[in-house]
Amino acid sequence: MSSHEEDVLGKAYDARLMRRLLTYLRPYRPQVALAIAAIVGHSLLELAPPYLTKLVIDRYIPARDLSGLGTIAIFFFLTLAGSFALEYLQTWTMQMTGQRIMFDLRMQLYRHLHRLDLRFYDRNPVGRLMTRVTTDVDVLNELFTSGVVSVFGDVFTLVGIMAVLVWMDWRLAMVAFSVLPLIVLITQWFRSRVRGSYRTVRTWIARINAYLQERITGMSTVQLFRREQRDFADFDEIDRQHRDANVESIFYYAVFYPAVEFVGAIAASLIIWVGGGWSAQGALTLGSLVAFLQYSQRFFRPISDMSEKFNILQGAMASSERIFALLDTPVAIQEPHGSAPHLAPVGAPAAIAFEHVSFAYVEGEPVLKDVSFRVEPGQRVAIVGATGSGKTTIVSLLLRFYEVQEGRITVDGVDIREMDPASLRTLFALVLQDVHLFSGTIAGNIRLGHESITDEAVRRAVEAVHADNFIDRLPLGLQTPVAERGATLSVGQKQLLSFARALAFDPRVLILDEATSSVDTETELLIRDALKVVMRGRTTIAIAHRLSTIQDMDRILVLHKGQLRESGTHQELLAQRGIYHRLYQLQFKDDAAQAPRLHPVG
Amino acid sequence: MTVGALVAFNAYLMMLSWPMIAFGWVTNLIQRGMASWKRMIEVFDAEPTVADRKGARQVDMVGAIEFRNLTFSYGDQVILRDVSAVLPAGTTTAIVGATGAGKSTLLNLLPRLQDPPPGTVFIDGVDVREIPLEVLRGAIGFVPQEPFLFSATLAQNIAFGARGDQDQPERVEQAASTARLDKDIADFPRGYETMIGERGITLSGGQKQRTAIARALIVDPRILVLDDALSAVDTYTEEEILARLGGVMRERTSIIVSHRVSTVRGADQILVLDGGRISERGTHDELVSRNCLYAELYRKQLLEEELEAS
Numbered sequence: 001m002s003s004h005e006e007d008v009l010g011k012a013y014d015a016r017l018m019r020r021l022l023t024y025l026r027p028y029r030p031q032v033a034l035a036i037a038a039i040v041g042h043s044l045l046e047l048a049p050p051y052l053t054k055l056v057i058d059r060y061i062p063a064r065d066l067s068g069l070g071t072i073a074i075f076f077f078l079t080l081a082g083s084f085a086l087e088y089l090q091t092w093t094m095q096m097t098g099q100r101i102m103f104d105l106r107m108q109l110y111r112h113l114h115r116l117d118l119r120f121y122d123r124n125p126v127g128r129l130m131t132r133v134t135t136d137v138d139v140l141n142e143l144f145t146s147g148v149v150s151v152f153g154d155v156f157t158l159v160g161i162m163a164v165l166v167w168m169d170w171r172l173a174m175v176a177f178s179v180l181p182l183i184v185l186i187t188q189w190f191r192s193r194v195r196g197s198y199r200t201v202r203t204w205i206a207r208i209n210a211y212l213q214e215r216i217t218g219m220s221t222v223q224l225f226r227r228e229q230r231d232f233a234d235f236d237e238i239d240r241q242h243r244d245a246n247v248e249s250i251f252y253y254a255v256f257y258p259a260v261e262f263v264g265a266i267a268a269s270l271i272i273w274v275g276g277g278w279s280a281q282g283a284l285t286l287g288s289l290v291a292f293l294q295y296s297q298r299f300f301r302p303i304s305d306m307s308e309k310f311n312i313l314q315g316a317m318a319s320s321e322r323i324f325a326l327l328d329t330p331v332a333i334q335e336p337h338g339s340a341p342h343l344a345p346v347g348a349p350a351a352i353a354f355e356h357v358s359f360a361y362v363e364g365e366p367v368l369k370d371v372s373f374r375v376e377p378g379q380r381v382a383i384v385g386a387t388g389s390g391k392t393t394i395v396s397l398l399l400r401f402y403e404v405q406e407g408r409i410t411v412d413g414v415d416i417r418e419m420d421p422a423s424l425r426t427l428f429a430l431v432l433q434d435v436h437l438f439s440g441t442i443a444g445n446i447r448l449g450h451e452s453i454t455d456e457a458v459r460r461a462v463e464a465v466h467a468d469n470f471i472d473r474l475p476l477g478l479q480t481p482v483a484e485r486g487a488t489l490s491v492g493q494k495q496l497l498s499f500a501r502a503l504a505f506d507p508r509v510l511i512l513d514e515a516t517s518s519v520d521t522e523t524e525l526l527i528r529d530a531l532k533v534v535m536r537g538r539t540t541i542a543i544a545h546r547l548s549t550i551q552d553m554d555r556i557l558v559l560h561k562g563q564l565r566e567s568g569t570h571q572e573l574l575a576q577r578g579i580y581h582r583l584y585q586l587q588f589k590d591d592a593a594q595a596p597r598l599h600p601v602g
Numbered sequence: 603m604t605v606g607a608l609v610a611f612n613a614y615l616m617m618l619s620w621p622m623i624a625f626g627w628v629t630n631l632i633q634r635g636m637a638s639w640k641r642m643i644e645v646f647d648a649e650p651t652v653a654d655r656k657g658a659r660q661v662d663m664v665g666a667i668e669f670r671n672l673t674f675s676y677g678d679q680v681i682l683r684d685v686s687a688v689l690p691a692g693t694t695t696a697i698v699g700a701t702g703a704g705k706s707t708l709l710n711l712l713p714r715l716q717d718p719p720p721g722t723v724f725i726d727g728v729d730v731r732e733i734p735l736e737v738l739r740g741a742i743g744f745v746p747q748e749p750f751l752f753s754a755t756l757a758q759n760i761a762f763g764a765r766g767d768q769d770q771p772e773r774v775e776q777a778a779s780t781a782r783l784d785k786d787i788a789d790f791p792r793g794y795e796t797m798i799g800e801r802g803i804t805l806s807g808g809q810k811q812r813t814a815i816a817r818a819l820i821v822d823p824r825i826l827v828l829d830d831a832l833s834a835v836d837t838y839t840e841e842e843i844l845a846r847l848g849g850v851m852r853e854r855t856s857i858i859v860s861h862r863v864s865t866v867r868g869a870d871q872i873l874v875l876d877g878g879r880i881s882e883r884g885t886h887d888e889l890v891s892r893n894c895l896y897a898e899l900y901r902k903q904l905l906e907e908e909l910e911a912s
Binding site for chain 2: 053057061122214215217218220221223224225226227286290294297361362365392470474475488489490492493495496522582
């Protein structure tokens with residue numbers, strides 16, 4: 001389960017997080033100020049109607065003053081119209097600001113994701129990161145649009161009503177306020193309960209997401225191993241827990257709102273009972289009594305509203321904590337400070353050197369130990385070794401997908417940590433073990449958004465790797481759409497495309513990572529043929545399991561358990577009778593035994 | 603009109619405003635609900651094309667496979683053309699062929715990851731479409747080209763398809779050992795309990811493939827399918843795995859897809875797929891003597907050796 005980070009929800013209110021959240025409002029200060037002014041004005045206007053009613057009842061009706069009534073009616077109308085205008089202004093300004101803040105936050109998150117290294121993506125599944133950029137940002141939007149600003153309105157309404165009530169008749173105000181302790185108790189109970197259940201709901205929804213993401217991605221495996229029923233039972237359990245947690249939180253809401261209404265009704269009864277008595281005795285005007293009743297109705301709505309805001313606040317705290325944790329994930333691969341180093345001109349082959357490089361994905365389990373070697377400009381070097389010997393890691397470090405932990409790597413004598421990662425990577429073209437295709441056309445997958453690569457260049461690249469054989473058989477040729485992840489292409493076809501992709505970029509260094517391991521022998525020969533042309537004038541680093549593909553390389557490095565054990569040409573290494581010799585023997589001894597005539601000894 | 607009526611009238615009027623607001627809000631909710639509902643209907647309405655037929659027959663698998671005049675297409679693209687082959691129970695069949703020749707598709711039709719046309723794929727003489735999926739897939743140990751592992755412990759991943767007491771630690775260890783994963787596991791800090799995936803360690807491509815092999819072996823299948831399952835494994839390890847698998851494969855019907863002649867030469871029969879058709883079939887020796895595609899492939903690989911040896 002990937003919910004471990006969702007399991008721990010922070011405090012309901014965290015001043016540090018809140019301060020940081022408010023910094024997102026900073027660019028929109030005028031809008032926020034306008035919205036606050038509007039909502040405060042709105043709250044003040046809301047105070048008027050009950051008082052106007054009181055005036056009508058106490059003054060103008062007994063006096064039968066029709067023109068006075070007309071004036072009040074106009075006032076009443078103006079108040080409502082003004083209140084409408086201000087509410088519209090506030091809603092519109094805040095919604096717009098909220099959308100802009102969301103936009104800013106998403107861009108900031110996405111930009112940060114671009115800068116994080118692969119080690120981060122090894123640990124964080126796609127689904128979780130998607131949630132950060134979508135759901136969590138939405139929760140913050142809610143905080144900005146209906147939380148922060150309208151709290152001002154609620155507070156002003158409350159304080160305003162209290163002030164007016166005390167001013168009109170402080171004794172009856174005390175009667176109305178007598179229910180407040182009850183409200184405080186109910187609100188406290190609601191807050192503590194809802195907080196706990198909200199946390200549980202979040203945990204379970206995170207588990208649902210993680211579970212579904214994995215099982216849907218691996219659906220064919222689930223089906224092949226007939227796990228459907230067991231997986232269904234697992235999901236049933238998670239889903240049930242989620243439902244129960246939701247039902248629990250709904251219970252608290254279902255109790256809370258009627259309870260607040262009920263307390264409001266108690267307050268109204270008290271006002272009618274006590275105030276009605278006073279009114280009958282002439283100690284209170286009828287208009288005041290009516291106004292008191294109307295105010296008391298308006299008094300309880302902000303209270304339940306604020307409790308609702310409390311939930312938004314809590315959700316926003318949890319979301320912002322996760323968003324900030326993501327934004328604070330240190331970027332392991334930093335751009336250099338100061339002036340950019342000088343590199344050889346584009347097109348010239350680059351020199352590469354590893355100097356005492358050590359690296360571990362997990363602390364205490366080193367993958368590379370003190371590896372040093374040089375690749376001269378234009379040289380073709382192959383790295384061989386058993387599975388897990390660290391071959392792929394060498395490439396990942398060279399491209400700075402990960403940062404070296406000891407030693408350094410240089411390109412043309414410059415430490416790669418002093419280069420901007422983007423321009424470092426433009427030096428290389430990489431043909432990876434796992435080919436990732438994006439949805440789009442075949443040509444688009446070769447061009448990868450670089451419109452500077454012409455149709456002709458795409459065509460040339462395709463022909464150079466002999467991918468035209470299968471592409472031309474497709475209904476739309478190069479314009480044939482590729483399904484997501486290239487589902488309709490075979491592994492070998494995808495690999496040919498990734499070759500073409502690498503060639504189209506005309507790199508200074510070509511990196512082949514087990515590029516030909518899944519292609520049949522015939523295709524492999526075709527590719528090798530093309531590669532000879534491509535490798536000319538470039539530095540090449542090839543990683544392969546098949547010894548046959550690398551024998552004409554200038555130099556072969558043999559990695560064994562993270563250490564560089566042998567280095568030399570094919571012939572030299574065979575003569576050494578070491579690890580390479582053993583790998584070689586193993587690969588061909590069967591054939592050698594059965595075809596002695598074709599395989600002269602020595 | 604009394605003052606009381608006026609006050610009451612006013613109060614009712616105020617109460618009216620809330621339902622009006624709520625009405626607009628509910629309309630909005632309904633529209634959003636409808637939009638979501640439409641998308642859900644799309645998922646519900648996607649017909650499962652692969653499903654148990656009524657009267658699907660319960661069969662005891664022996665594992666004899668037959669492809670009979672099988673033609674299969676993805677949309678307009680014909681992948682397999684008129685493929686016919688008999689794979690007797692207990693034999694090993696190797697499939698070789700160029701990239702995109704249809705090898706993986708042919709294998710996917712067997713456990714009905716995709717549905718073959720009726721009357722084309724048979725196990726023990728029964729159309730696979732007539733065999734309950736549970737029985738069919740239970741009889742096949744499938745190792746895909748690009749295996750998918752779950753974020754769980756190694757032991758749980760190996761025992762993914764285990765039924766009954768198949769998930770006992772001894773069986774897990776035995777399967778791991780046959781797939782030559784045991785040495786790797788011994789190096790892991792927590793052995794079989796090591797978490798893999800996002801919250802644990804990242805396995806190398808070869809380790810993933812070997813885990814997938816162990817996962818297929820533990821269900822003790824009648825039919826074992828290896829779809830280029832050793833491509834990310836180095837030659838030394840491949841050698842070892844094939845040697846250990848030898849015993850297992852003798853008791854089952856096995857299908858191996860590979861590009862290496864050394865891997866497929868021991869098979870009882872070799873099928874050469876070319877552009878979706880079976881262009882050649884026979885044993886290694888027969889094919890080599892016939893001087894066609896396979897022989898050419900073989901010669902090329904021999905030639906490479908010769909070049910290297912010189």
